[in-house]
Amino acid sequence: MRFFKTVQPCNLGLMCIHIWIYCSTHRAIPAEGMPLMTVMYLVLSVSLVAMVFVERAKPLAERTKRRVDVASAVCMACAAFFLTFPLPFSGASTTFLGAVLGGVSVGWTYARWAEFYAELDIHYAAPLVLLTMALGSLAKTVVDLLPPVPATVVLVCMPIVAYVTLYRSTASVRPALEPYRYYNSRTIMSLWRVGFGIAVYSFTVGVIQSMPLAQLASTGVVAIVAKHAGEIVVALALLAWVVAFKRGLSFGRIWNLVLVLMATALIFTPYLEDVLSGYLFTFVGVAQTFVIIILFLALADIARHSSYQPITVFAAGWLAYTLPFSLGDILGESLQAITPDASMAMAAIVWLLVIVTLLFFDESSAGKRLIFTELNDEGDEDTPAKRFGAQQEALNEEKAADMLSLRCTALAKELKLTPREHEILELMARGRSKTYIAEAFFISENTVRGHVKHLYAKLGVHSKQELVDRVEQTEVRG
Known part of the structure; x- marks a missing residue:
């Protein structure tokens, strides 16, 4: 397999962010009345909006970015310490501080890695991000099972490793052909249906996360191992699909897989015993991890073929995930206070996901079809990417x-x-x-x-x- 012979270990550093944000929030010391995820994702959303405006006004110089990198790594390390280390005064204040520091910094770290991925050919980027998902889920399993103090040490070090590997990756980036820039001011709005669909999905996940059953699924060694094992299986299956079978990825079909995972968990969970329902509910977590990694890859692919700065593309696209998630979490808490019966809420969520998948993730838009399209080129003379790219270049010349x-x-x-x-x-x-x-x-x-x-x-x-x-x-x- 050519990919496994050429992959560079430093390119896998993206997994450090996945490990950090998942384990820091799921291992956080409980604080009564402090909605950790809501605060972190709201702060993250604000920081993403700031990134869009700053980059659109005047792109930051590389020296300035390096300074922000240092501040970001320090903030993430402090956030992990406040969230997971059992301090004598741990409580709502330390959890809030950790959530704010984490929300401010994690978006920037993701954006910096998005810049690197935007430089990669999709034939290397796609299997790389899937391998990153598999190894990251394996590492999350280990960190989840560590005692509190060693786990905190690992999480404090993760931001440093993320940036060290990023710099090594940037210095040794694989050369790629100059891409067609078919996303620009006249075509970027063709992606609004994708953005809206992701926003609705993220909103529903936010609602689900606040339900009592979601807490059941995240407890116990067997549940933890089952969830991460599911993530690894999905990632390795798609990795084999792309590398061994040399097949492409369809954004619409990927969301069909997400729908199957979510619907399976939400439809059958209310009718099983608590233990079995908790294990089945891990499908929601598997789908969420899968969506995060695929969304990241899609934004990197869009940025590579866009006339906009990669950080701008990433921040705007990621905002469609983070803000609806926090709003859904708020609504879920309100629904839980009104009625403890989650059956109707789950049925409504499944119905909503089916409608969104059918209406917003079909292949009707050329802009949407172009996501990952180069994976399907196979050296053909006439492909959608080449045709639309050449057309946009001709229009710019006109x-x-x-x-x-x-x-x-x-x-x-x-x-x-x-x-x-x-x-x-x-x-x-x-x-x-x-x-x-x-x-x-x-x-x-x-x-x-x-x-x-x-x-x-x-x-x-x-x-x-x-x-x-x-x-x-x-x-x-x-």
Whole structure:
């Protein structure tokens, strides 16, 4: 297997973040009235929003990033200490402090690793992240079973190991061909259905996490081993699928697997005895770990083929997971106070997940189909990635400051057209068809027709020829 001959051990450092965030929160010393996960994920969400605004305003220099790395590692180490070490004054205050420090720093550490993954060819990145998931779950099992003090020592060291391996990985990154940049300002919104679907899924997991049954599933040596064993089996099965069988990954089919795991646990758990239901409920944890690792890989793949900075892409995409999770956790606590019977809530969650999977994770959007698409290329001359990538490059070249572009810009300012209407106006003025425009924006032809209808109304025209004449009559003022 070529992958196993070329994989570098330092590239597996991403597992340190998985180990840290899982074990730090699940081994945290209980604090009455202190919602650890809610606080950590809310703070994490705020830090992700800050990353998006900072990177969009002015990307940070590498020297500045290194300084933030040091602060992030220190914060994560302190957070692990406050959360898991049995201090004489441990309680709500130390748990809150640990949650805040962890939330501020863990998102940045993930984002820095996302930068590295965005440089990798997907044929190396995909098996690498799956191997990372398998080894990380194995390591989580060991840390979960350690006594408190040794476990704290390990978790305090994890952030340091994460950054040391990151720097080694960045210095020895495998060269990859220059990717097509088919995600840009005109196409990025084609991913909104994916983002919304992930948000709904994360919200439901947040609700589930606050149910009494979720606590049952996380206790006991057998339950811990069963959960992590399930994660390892799923990761190794997909690793064999990608490496041994040389098959690709479909984002829609991956979510079908997630749905099967979640539905199996939620449908049958209420009808089993407590011990058996607790073991079956580990399927929810397996699905959650699987979603986290696949979402990370998907964001890295999007960043690699995007005109945006990798940190911006990661922060915006990860926010779709973290914020709904914390809100779902809050709602779950409220539902638990209203009714202790979780059967109806579980049935509603299964129904919601089925609807979301059917409506938001199908293959109807070109932007969604392009996620992981290079895994399926197999050296073909004509592939979706190449076709859409070449089209976006051609469109960018057309936006050079020729007279037609200047006239469209002047007309757009005069009529206060939206950015989308402006670009559609220019493409129509160049003689492009509705089919071409739909492919250029990764949207349906019906959506294009709607934009054209609004455009005609604003321009006061009734046909494409009248639109072209209107553009040609527009004066460009110096």
